[in-house]
Amino acid sequence: MHRSPTAEAEVAEELAAVRPDLASRYTAELPGARAAVLTRLWRALAHEPLPWVTGHETARDALVLRLRDGRRLHGPAADPYATTAYVSVVRLDETPYDDPARLMTDLGVPHGADAAAELGHSVASSALSRAGQQKPTNEWPGTDWEWEQRVVDGHPFHPNCRSRPGFSVAEQLAYGPEHRPLVELGLMPVRADECLVTGVWPEGMRDGERLLIPVHPWQAAHVLKRTGDAGPAAHPLMSLRTLALPDGGPHVKTALSARLTSSVRDISVYSIGMSATLSAFAESLEAHTDGLLHFTRTLGAATAHSPDLAAVLRESPRRYAGSGEHVVPVAALATTELPGDPAWLADFTRLALTVGLRLLELGVALEAHGQNLLVVLSPQGAPLRLVYRDLADIRVSPHRLARHGLPVPELTGRIVTDDETALRRKLFGALVAGALAGTAGSGAVLGTALETAVRDLPRTADLVALVENPLPAKALTLMRLSPGTPGDQWAELPNPLR
Structure with missing residues (x-):
């Protein structure tokens, strides 16, 4: 079996020095971590428009990919919505691979070396994340941050689901949410007249004429x-890079100039400048959702005119839960038994589509993936309403807003577009191919939930596009292999309703 031990061995060596008690568990978790990342990579190879994959051959439960250089990749049929690790080995011609990093290296495609290094980090960090887990319990968390920390494997469909290059093992243990640490933030003093501030910056983060900008220790x-x-x-x-202050305090989004999954997590001056306008605009939209959606307000945002030194303060989503209710990030739903109930999943899918399509019709496309979208559950677990956070990457259509007689906010830049394809891709790619698919766990289960949910929805042009067309999803691996191509690139996935 071909394997690239570099990242795995580096983590093992560091772990032996800083947490020797986890060393054997880390080693035991490596095969499962390789399969989890390989499953995500196989999905990308099968369904993304990679220019060096020239054909697909299917037979029973097998898939063969023809490569431009004449070689063939052999593996199982690829469910683009599966979240379990069902691919343990693929073959490049006659050579078997269980290591996604080694496979990417031997494919020999442009920019594959960098991608292979990130896949190696993803495997090693995934095994480390799994090794540090406590014994599971059926008791639900009592705080918002505990729900967040139940998500161990990261992005359900991204091969770089746990890639954290630039983080040592000690830093991953000290800062990774799945390791449940308490992180001591710094406060960087900057003269107020040298900063851009929107919203209200709290007095507790001021020192005379200086702002104290929260900074992640990394x-x-x-x-x-x-x-x-x-x-x-x-x-x-x-x-x-986003942290919850204690005692139900606000959430602090910090700049982190590191590449996590596929993006550098700094905070642009543009997003700071738009934050107060976006927050007020989002709050005005709640009246159009019949109480089914709340937006976490941005309290204040500040930047020293640098993406490396900026922070955003947001309300905790917990503010929108009543007595006995839970506010759960959609990505964390898979850690509960709820998605296993078809009736529950249909109800949740109906709620999410009702809200998402209503706002899209009005002119706002939410990037409602499993991290940005949260669901308020009753004490019995019924989905009641939704909470959305982080407005930095929504899309707003002035034309649609005006058509419905809604005020058009003073926004500029990438957020503003009237392109119907771009608007639908933003919502469908994040909500359906992301949040709902990750909750359902397979194409068959997702299709059943969608079929039940769409019966009761208004038949708008957006709904018709969702039901009848292939489902858009970000081509995450293609984007990592195309560093010179700006912006998002897209794949078209088979529609689970068809």
């Missing part, structure tokens, strides 16, 4: 090269 050590003042201790959330 950012302080590796990018800013200075620590600043001691700040509050906080619980890292699913995105790692």
Whole structure:
């Protein structure tokens, strides 16, 4: 079996030094981590428009991919919506591979070496994340950050689901939400007149004429090269760079100039400048959702005119839960028994599509993936309403807003578009091919839930497009292999309704 031990061995060596008690568990988790990443990579090879894959041959439960150089990749039939690790080996001609990094290396495609290194990190970090888990319990968490930290494997469909290059083992253990640490933020003093501030910056993060901008300790050590003042201790959330302040305090989104999954997680000056306008606009939309959707308000945002030194303060989603209710990130639903109930899944799917399609009709496409979208559950687990956070990548159509007599906010840049394809891709790719698919766990289960849910929805042009066309999804691996191509690239997945 061909295997690239570099990242795995590096993590094992560091782990032996900093947490020797986890070493044997890490080793035991490596085969499962390789299969989890290989499954995601096989999905990408099978369904993304990769220019060096020239044909597909299917026979029973097998799939063969013809490559441009004449070689063939052999593997199982690829369900684009499956979330379990069902691919343990693929063959390149007659050579078997259980290691996604080694496979990417031997494919020899442009930019494959960098992608292979990230796949190796993804495997090693996934095994480390799994090794540090406590014994599972059926008791539901009592805090919002505990729900976030139940998500161990990261993005359900991205091969780089746990890629954290630039993070040592000690740093992953200290900052990764799945390891349940308490992270001590820094407060970087910057003269107020040298900053862009929107919203209301709290008095507790001011020092005379200086702002105290929250800084992640990794950012302080590796990018800013200075620590600043001691700040509050906080619980890292699913995105790692966003943290919950204690006692139900706000969530703090910090700049993290590291490539996690596929994107560098800094905070652009553009997004800081738009944040207050977007927050007020989103709040005005709630009246059009019949109480089914809340947006977490942006309280304040500040940047020292640098994507490396910026922060956003947001309300905790917990604010929108009543007594006995739970607010659960959709990505964390898979850690419960709820998706196993077809009636529950249909109800949740109906709720999510009702809200998403209604806003799309009005002119707002949410990037409602499993991290941005949360569901409020009753004490018995019934889906009641939704909460959406992080408005930085929604899309707004002035034409659609005006058609419905709604005020058009003063927005500029990438957020604004009237392109119907772009609007539908944003919502369908994140909500249906992302959040709902990740909750359902397979194409068959997703198709059944969608079929039940769409019967009761208004037959708008957007719904027709959802039901009748292939389902758009970001071509995440193609994007990593195309560093010179800006913006998102897309795949068309088989529609689970057809």
